[in-house]
Amino acid sequence: MKTAATGTRDRILDASLALFNDDGIAAVSTHRIAAELGISPGNLNYHFKTKEQIVAWLFRRFESRVTPFVDAATEVSALDDLWLLLHMTFEAVSDYRFVFRDIGTLLGTFPEVGARAQALTERMLVAAQATCNALASAGVIEATGEDVEVLALQLVFTTTCWFTFKRLVPRHGGGRHADAALAAYYTLTILSPYVVGDARDYVNYLRAKYLR
Amino acid sequence: MKTAATGTRDRILDASLALFNDDGIAAVSTHRIAAELGISPGNLNYHFKTKEQIVAWLFRRFESRVTPFVDAATEVSALDDLWLLLHMTFEAVSDYRFVFRDIGTLLGTFPEVGARAQALTERMLVAAQATCNALASAGVIEATGEDVEVLALQLVFTTTCWFTFKRLVPRHGGGRHADAALAAYYTLTILSPYVVGDARDYVNYLRAKYLR
Numbered sequence: 251m252k253t254a255a256t257g258t259r260d261r262i263l264d265a266s267l268a269l270f271n272d273d274g275i276a277a278v279s280t281h282r283i284a285a286e287l288g289i290s291p292g293n294l295n296y297h298f299k300t301k302e303q304i305v306a307w308l309f310r311r312f313e314s315r316v317t318p319f320v321d322a323a324t325e326v327s328a329l330d331d332l333w334l335l336l337h338m339t340f341e342a343v344s345d346y347r348f349v350f351r352d353i354g355t356l357l358g359t360f361p362e363v364g365a366r367a368q369a370l371t372e373r374m375l376v377a378a379q380a381t382c383n384a385l386a387s388a389g390v391i392e393a394t395g396e397d398v399e400v401l402a403l404q405l406v407f408t409t410t411c412w413f414t415f416k417r418l419v420p421r422h423g424g425g426r427h428a429d430a431a432l433a434a435y436y437t438l439t440i441l442s443p444y445v446v447g448d449a450r451d452y453v454n455y456l457r458a459k460y461l462r
Numbered sequence: 463m464k465t466a467a468t469g470t471r472d473r474i475l476d477a478s479l480a481l482f483n484d485d486g487i488a489a490v491s492t493h494r495i496a497a498e499l500g501i502s503p504g505n506l507n508y509h510f511k512t513k514e515q516i517v518a519w520l521f522r523r524f525e526s527r528v529t530p531f532v533d534a535a536t537e538v539s540a541l542d543d544l545w546l547l548l549h550m551t552f553e554a555v556s557d558y559r560f561v562f563r564d565i566g567t568l569l570g571t572f573p574e575v576g577a578r579a580q581a582l583t584e585r586m587l588v589a590a591q592a593t594c595n596a597l598a599s600a601g602v603i604e605a606t607g608e609d610v611e612v613l614a615l616q617l618v619f620t621t622t623c624w625f626t627f628k629r630l631v632p633r634h635g636g637g638r639h640a641d642a643a644l645a646a647y648y649t650l651t652i653l654s655p656y657v658v659g660d661a662r663d664y665v666n667y668l669r670a671k672y673l674r
Binding site: 273274276277350351352353354355357358359367368371372375396400403404406407408410411412414415417418419420421436439440443444457 | 485486488489562563564565566567569570571579580583584587608612615616618619620622623624626627629630631632633648651652655656669
């Protein structure tokens with residue numbers, strides 16, 4: 251059952267998320283969050299004593315949304331499964347885009363949350379290596395152990411930093427396709443030179459869909 | 463001739479750069495810059511009326527350091543030239559790493575500088591496309607027009623966002639090799655599946671040097 255208190259709590263988290271995503275953690279005070287919601291600073295303080303508590307809660311939400319994708323990544327052995335997984339991951343990263351984008355602020359101001367973001371990235375790296383190894387075993391890609399190491403790094407680099415890059419090149423992409431879909435496509439193109447056999451048809455299908 | 467005034471001015475810029483790189487533009491006030499240098503806020507204000515002026519000057523310095531590399535990129539037709547160019551570009555991006563990393567703050571707080579950072583990124587994209595086309599013409603890489611488009615985007619994505627990513631994965635790389643060299647190597651691996659002929663030997667040479 252949703253009480254008034256949990257309702258306010260959720261509203262605070264949702265408003266904070268939107269403000270953090272738009273303006274960055276550093277630029278948003280708890281006073282501004284309260285003002286945005288039309289509640290008193292005292293009321294906000296009743297639910298969250300500090301901005302760090304809000305940031306930590308939002309990070310936990312993000313983590314629990316991404317973790318199933320990270321776990322699933324170790325079992326991907328086909329390109330369309332990977333595409334779906336990338337798509338869902340990018341949607342989550344986009345919804346909580348302050349996390350990876352503001353990593354500097356997190357590390358400097360809320361080091362515990364910053365360290366957890368680093369740990370999550372490490373888990374993503376391990377999962378990406380497992381994915382690449384599984385794709386190689388399934389004969390979807392042809393890649394040496396060294397290739398896999400570099401590919402995994404590039405996959406996670408793109409997953410975590412793409413939306414940061416997008417602000418540098420606002421005119422590229424967007425438009426016809428949702429951000430997450432286009433991001434997933436670009437990420438897949440990192441793998442595409444390594445793709446062999448029938449799976450190439452799938453890459454060509456995606457290229458026709460997203461590159462025009 | 464260097465007067466005392468230009469000396470102080472340069473010291474302010476150097477100290478600001480170091481602080482912006484370490485803690486981000488948003489977290490550093492002009493008061494802190496003055497305190498760091500042991501000068502009065504009034505003295506700092508005599509040289510720079512606002513933080514925006516300092517940021518704009520530093521951006522201009524960065525731009526004039528990177529522009530020769532961007533211009534040279536259109537004339538690269540061998541892989542070792544590209545490697546050298548990437549290396550020098552990454553050194554500049556690392557020295558002024560606040561620029562691309564804090565693009566959100568720039569766009570939100572100092573939109574003129576933010577717009578210039580976007581324009582610089584656009585020029586880098588055009589130059590990267592020219593580089594890829596030249597490499598393809600020279601028979602160094604085998605790539606279609608569509609490949610070139612995606613490759614150029616990936617090259618510039620890495621150039622601008624690598625040091626942001628590094629903070630998410632502090633345990634990877636670093637160590638034996640300078641950051642800029644390793645970044646240049648990783649960037650070159652994006653091209654490596656497209657490299658054909660003798661140029662492959664160069665890629666293998668770099669791999670042996672950097673991946674161990």
